[in-house]
Amino acid sequence: MIRLVLLDIEGTTLPISFVRDVMFPYAAKALPALMQDHTNPTVAAARADIVMEYPGQDPLKVCQDWMKADVKAAPLKTLQGLTWRQGFEDGTLQADLYPDVPPALKAWSKGGLRLAVYSSGSIPSQKLLYGYTAQGDLTPLFEDFFDLSTGGKKDAESYEKITAAVGLPADDILFLSDIGAELDAARTAGMSVCQLVREQDGTVPHSGVAQAPDLTSVSSQFGLPVA
Ligand SMILES: CSCCC(=O)C(=O)COP(=O)(O)O
């Protein structure tokens, strides 16, 4: 029986176009100034991690290259999250979730399901994103947030750690993602899985896993509460 739904963000609850065309350009513009901030310990730690991995290279250039290639690197995700805070707090950014997402999350939570996030985006940026949506602050719906500090999303070990953290049998956890390799890793760890195949994102269907075009379909396939 499913007791907790673990959700990816980009391509699952939020269109890829919002990340690529709105959030990433915002971060790209703000990053050069942020990386000049030598008083911020979080920036200093991220810069040090980059320098350790790429000695002799300009950390800003490394970040810019990572962004162009959409590399899910933890120091980049931390720095992007710092830039987005300003944008969400001053109203420049507002998360444009898929329309099926807020009603499904509310129905699941109201019906007693536990909810958690696992995204490459840093935990502070996950909270900003769900804190500033057109439907208001959705963060109270989630009991936990996991990011790359738990491990890579394509590693089964990360899902084992999440399973231990939430204290449930793995198959009581339903992981939702658009990415086949993430679903495979979660399934290897024993979780129940379903791929969100979002037409708008051109998701590549992954063989051998349950598939749903939206969260309404997830509810009906897995017998989850509906509004
Ligand atoms: C708060 S998530 C912002 C989007 C992002 O930077 C990202 O890497 C999302 O990756 P996901 O693991 O949710 O597909």
Ligand SMILES: [Mg+2]
């Ligand atoms: Mg995704």
